[in-house]
Amino acid sequence: MAQSFDDITKQLGKRHRRTRRLKLTCMAAMVLSAVFLVVFLGDMVNRGWSAFQQGRMQIEVSYTEQSQQMPLTAVDEQYRQLVSRGFFRQIPQRMEADPELLGTTRTQWVIARSSVDQYLKGRENSLSEQQRQLIDRMVEQGNAKLAFNTTFFTTGDSRMAELAGILSAALGTLLTIIVTMAICFPIGVMTAVYLEEFAPDNRFTRLIEVNINNLAAVPSILFGLLGLAIFISFFGVPRSSPLVGGLTLSLMTLPMIIISTRAALRSVPDSIRHAAFGVGCTRWQVVSDHVLPVSIPGILTGSIIGLAQAMGETAPLIIVGMVAFMPDPSFSLTQAATVLPAQVYSWASLPNQAFQEKTAGGILVLLAVLITLNAAAVLLRNRFERRW
Amino acid sequence: MLDYLLPAFIVLMAGLGTIAFWMGRQRAARVRAEGTAMRSQPGQYGWFMSLASVGAATAIIFLCWLALLITGSPVPLYSLYFIGLAVALLGMGLALRYVRPDFHARSAIEGVIRFMLAGAALISILTTLGILVSVISEAIRFFSMYSFWDFITGTQWNPGASFLEAAGRSSSASSQAQFGSLPLFAGTFMITLIAMLVAIPVGLGSAIYMVEFAPRGVRQAFKPVLEILAGIPTVVYGFFAAITVSPLIVDIAGFFGLEASYTNALSPGIVMGIMIIPFISSLSDDVLHSVPNSLRQGALALGITKGEMIRNVVLPSATPGIISASLLAVSRALGETMIVVMAAGMSPNLTANPLETMTTVTVSIVSSLTGDLSFGSAHTLSAFALGLVLFAVTLLLNLVSVFMINHFREKYRLNTI
Known part of the structure; x- marks a missing residue:
C-alpha cells in the first residue's frame, strides 16, 4: 500500500521496457532466420553462377592422317595442355563422320580444359606462368572467352570437369519422379478417400491413422533400408534403377500426400455430401462426382509439395545405389541411373575446385526447379482453392 | 523381347476392359430401350463388366506373383499372362449374364471400390511392417554374430576388420572387428544438441513474434522465407555446411587459439539447426494460435503488459505443444543424413568437444551400405542394427509427441466451450 504514484509509474515503465525487449528478441530471431536464408542463397549463387559459363578458345585444328591416329597432333603444341581432352577424343570420330575434313585446317572454337576455364573465371588453377601469359594474349586477341555453358545442360557426368553436365541426372530424376508419382498419387488419394469418406471409426482405422502420422516422421534413410531389403533383395528389382528409387521414394512421399489430401477432403462442407446423398447417390458417387472435383486444387497442391520433397531427397536413394557414374544419358527404368541431388552429392565429394563450381551450379538448377514447383503449388492454392 | 511383353499385355488388358465396358453398356442400353426399367444405369453395368473381367484378372495375377515370390519359386511369366487372359475372358462371359434388369450393378461396383480403397489404406501399414521386418530380420542376423550388450555399451566402432574376418584373415586381436555403437550415439547426440540449441530459440522466437507482435504485412512477407528454407x-x-560453414568455424576457432577439425561437429549441427528452424517455427505457430484468445484477453484485462502476458500466460499454456514440437524436431535431427554425411567426419570419436571430428549413426549406415560390400557381412548387417535403434528411438519420440499434442488440444477444446 505504501507505493506512491511515482513508484508505480516507474515500475510501469520498466515493465513496458521488458515487453519491448521481448519483442526485439523475438524479432531478432525472425530476422536471423531471414539472414540465414539470404547468406545461404548468396553463397550458392556466388559459388555456382560461373558454372553456367564455359571457357572456350579459338585455335587452328588440322585434320590430317596423322591427327586421325594421334589426335593430340591436330593442334599446335602450345595449346595441347589447354584444350579439353574430350575434344581430342572426338577428332577421329568427327573425321570418320565427315571425310571432307581430311587434309583441311580449320580455325574453330573448342572447349578449354577446366584449369583454363578456372583461370578465365579468376579462380585457383594449376596453370604455369607461361600458359597464363599465353591465355592473356589470346584473350586480348579475342581468341579465348567465356561463353554460355551449353555442355553443362547437354552431357552426362564426366571425369573431366569441363565436360561434366547434369543431363543424365536430370533424366534420372524425371524417371524416378514419374515412377514415384504414378505409385503414390493414386494410392495416397485412395487411402485418404477411404479414411475420410468410407472408413468406420473403429480400432483398425485408428491404427492406420496413427501409423500414417508415424510414417511421416520416420527418418528417410530407413526407407532406404526398406528399399534395399525388400525391393532389391526380396523382389529382385534392379539395383540403382529409377524403378527401385521411385518405389522407395513413393513409400516415403505417401504419408505426406495422404495427410494433405485428407485436409483437402475435410475442407469440403458436409452440405455438399448431404445434397448428393439426398438425390440418391451411393457413397462412391458422392465422392467421385461431388467431393473429389471440388477438392482437386487442394489435393494437387499437397501432391506438388510432396513431389518437390521427393525430388530433393538423397539419403534413401544413396542406400539403394542411385549414385551411379553416368557419362551417357540413358532413359530406361531398369538400368542404373543417378538423380540430381545424388549428382550434387557425388560432385561435392570430389576434391577438384572445378567440380565444386559444378556442384553449386547443379544446386542452383535443383533449387530453381524446387522453388518453381513450390511457387506453383502456392499459386494453385491461392487461385483455385475455395473458401466455404 | 520380354521387355515388350509387359506393355503389350497391359495394352491388351486395357483393350479387353474397354470392350467389356462397351458390351455391358450396349446390352443394358438395349434392354432399357425395350422398355424394361433397370436397377442401374447402363454405364454402371459397363463398369461392372470391366471390373469383373480385367479387375479380377489383375488381382489374380498379382496374388499369384506375390505367392510365388514369397515361396521363392521361379515366376513363369508366360503362364501368368495366360492365366490372366483366361480369367479376364471367363469373367467377361460370366458377368455378361448378370446384365439384367434385377441386378444391382451399382452396389456391386460400390463393394469392389470400397474393397480397393481399403486395400490402398493397407499399404501404409505394409510399409511400416516392411521397415520393421527388413530392419529386424537383418538386425537379428547381426546380433547372432555380435552380442547385443557389446553393441550397446562398447566404445570401439571398428567395422572395417569384419571384412578381413569374412575372408578368414583375422589373426591378431588388434584387427578384430568391433561394433561398439556408443561413440556413434554420442556423436549423434552432440550434433542433435547443437542443432536444437540453434533451432529452438530461433524457431520459437520467430513464431512468438509472428503470432503475438507482427503486423499482417510482416507475416505475409516472412511466410515465404520459411517455406523456402523448408x-x-x-x-x-x-x-553449405561442408564448404562454407566448416572453414569458417576453423578460422574462428583459430582466431581464439583453438584447434578445430574441418569435419567438426559444430558445423553440421548449426546447419541442421537452420534446416529445422522452419519446422519448429511452423509447429509452434500452430500451437500458439490454438491458445484461446480468452486467456490473453483475461490476462490483459487484469492490467498486465503484453510481455508479461506472453511470458506468464501464453507460453506456460503452450508448453506441452512446444515440447511436442521440439521432440518431433529432435527425431528429425536424429535421422537426418545428408548434412552429417557431407560435413561430419567418418571416424567415430567419443568426445565432448564439438570442434573435434565426430560421426553419427546415419553416417555409419550410409558408409556401410555404399561401395562394394557383400550383402550378409557383419559390416553391412550392422547398418540394419543401427537402423533398428534409430527406428525405435524416433518412433518413441513421435508417439510421445503425438500424445502430448493431443492432450494439449483436448484441454483447450474443453476450455473454449
Whole structure:
C-alpha cells in the first residue's frame, strides 16, 4: 500500500521496457532466420553462377592422317595442355563422320580444359606462368572467352570437369519422379478417400491413422533400408534403377500426400455430401462426382509439395545405389541411373575446385526447379482453392 | 523381347476392359430401350463388366506373383499372362449374364471400390511392417554374430576388420572387428544438441513474434522465407555446411587459439539447426494460435503488459505443444543424413568437444551400405542394427509427441466451450 504514484509509474515503465525487449528478441530471431536464408542463397549463387559459363578458345585444328591416329597432333603444341581432352577424343570420330575434313585446317572454337576455364573465371588453377601469359594474349586477341555453358545442360557426368553436365541426372530424376508419382498419387488419394469418406471409426482405422502420422516422421534413410531389403533383395528389382528409387521414394512421399489430401477432403462442407446423398447417390458417387472435383486444387497442391520433397531427397536413394557414374544419358527404368541431388552429392565429394563450381551450379538448377514447383503449388492454392 | 511383353499385355488388358465396358453398356442400353426399367444405369453395368473381367484378372495375377515370390519359386511369366487372359475372358462371359434388369450393378461396383480403397489404406501399414521386418530380420542376423550388450555399451566402432574376418584373415586381436555403437550415439547426440540449441530459440522466437507482435504485412512477407528454407534439399544444406560453414568455424576457432577439425561437429549441427528452424517455427505457430484468445484477453484485462502476458500466460499454456514440437524436431535431427554425411567426419570419436571430428549413426549406415560390400557381412548387417535403434528411438519420440499434442488440444477444446 505504501507505493506512491511515482513508484508505480516507474515500475510501469520498466515493465513496458521488458515487453519491448521481448519483442526485439523475438524479432531478432525472425530476422536471423531471414539472414540465414539470404547468406545461404548468396553463397550458392556466388559459388555456382560461373558454372553456367564455359571457357572456350579459338585455335587452328588440322585434320590430317596423322591427327586421325594421334589426335593430340591436330593442334599446335602450345595449346595441347589447354584444350579439353574430350575434344581430342572426338577428332577421329568427327573425321570418320565427315571425310571432307581430311587434309583441311580449320580455325574453330573448342572447349578449354577446366584449369583454363578456372583461370578465365579468376579462380585457383594449376596453370604455369607461361600458359597464363599465353591465355592473356589470346584473350586480348579475342581468341579465348567465356561463353554460355551449353555442355553443362547437354552431357552426362564426366571425369573431366569441363565436360561434366547434369543431363543424365536430370533424366534420372524425371524417371524416378514419374515412377514415384504414378505409385503414390493414386494410392495416397485412395487411402485418404477411404479414411475420410468410407472408413468406420473403429480400432483398425485408428491404427492406420496413427501409423500414417508415424510414417511421416520416420527418418528417410530407413526407407532406404526398406528399399534395399525388400525391393532389391526380396523382389529382385534392379539395383540403382529409377524403378527401385521411385518405389522407395513413393513409400516415403505417401504419408505426406495422404495427410494433405485428407485436409483437402475435410475442407469440403458436409452440405455438399448431404445434397448428393439426398438425390440418391451411393457413397462412391458422392465422392467421385461431388467431393473429389471440388477438392482437386487442394489435393494437387499437397501432391506438388510432396513431389518437390521427393525430388530433393538423397539419403534413401544413396542406400539403394542411385549414385551411379553416368557419362551417357540413358532413359530406361531398369538400368542404373543417378538423380540430381545424388549428382550434387557425388560432385561435392570430389576434391577438384572445378567440380565444386559444378556442384553449386547443379544446386542452383535443383533449387530453381524446387522453388518453381513450390511457387506453383502456392499459386494453385491461392487461385483455385475455395473458401466455404 | 520380354521387355515388350509387359506393355503389350497391359495394352491388351486395357483393350479387353474397354470392350467389356462397351458390351455391358450396349446390352443394358438395349434392354432399357425395350422398355424394361433397370436397377442401374447402363454405364454402371459397363463398369461392372470391366471390373469383373480385367479387375479380377489383375488381382489374380498379382496374388499369384506375390505367392510365388514369397515361396521363392521361379515366376513363369508366360503362364501368368495366360492365366490372366483366361480369367479376364471367363469373367467377361460370366458377368455378361448378370446384365439384367434385377441386378444391382451399382452396389456391386460400390463393394469392389470400397474393397480397393481399403486395400490402398493397407499399404501404409505394409510399409511400416516392411521397415520393421527388413530392419529386424537383418538386425537379428547381426546380433547372432555380435552380442547385443557389446553393441550397446562398447566404445570401439571398428567395422572395417569384419571384412578381413569374412575372408578368414583375422589373426591378431588388434584387427578384430568391433561394433561398439556408443561413440556413434554420442556423436549423434552432440550434433542433435547443437542443432536444437540453434533451432529452438530461433524457431520459437520467430513464431512468438509472428503470432503475438507482427503486423499482417510482416507475416505475409516472412511466410515465404520459411517455406523456402523448408523446401531446400538436405544435400544442399550438406554442401553449405561442408564448404562454407566448416572453414569458417576453423578460422574462428583459430582466431581464439583453438584447434578445430574441418569435419567438426559444430558445423553440421548449426546447419541442421537452420534446416529445422522452419519446422519448429511452423509447429509452434500452430500451437500458439490454438491458445484461446480468452486467456490473453483475461490476462490483459487484469492490467498486465503484453510481455508479461506472453511470458506468464501464453507460453506456460503452450508448453506441452512446444515440447511436442521440439521432440518431433529432435527425431528429425536424429535421422537426418545428408548434412552429417557431407560435413561430419567418418571416424567415430567419443568426445565432448564439438570442434573435434565426430560421426553419427546415419553416417555409419550410409558408409556401410555404399561401395562394394557383400550383402550378409557383419559390416553391412550392422547398418540394419543401427537402423533398428534409430527406428525405435524416433518412433518413441513421435508417439510421445503425438500424445502430448493431443492432450494439449483436448484441454483447450474443453476450455473454449
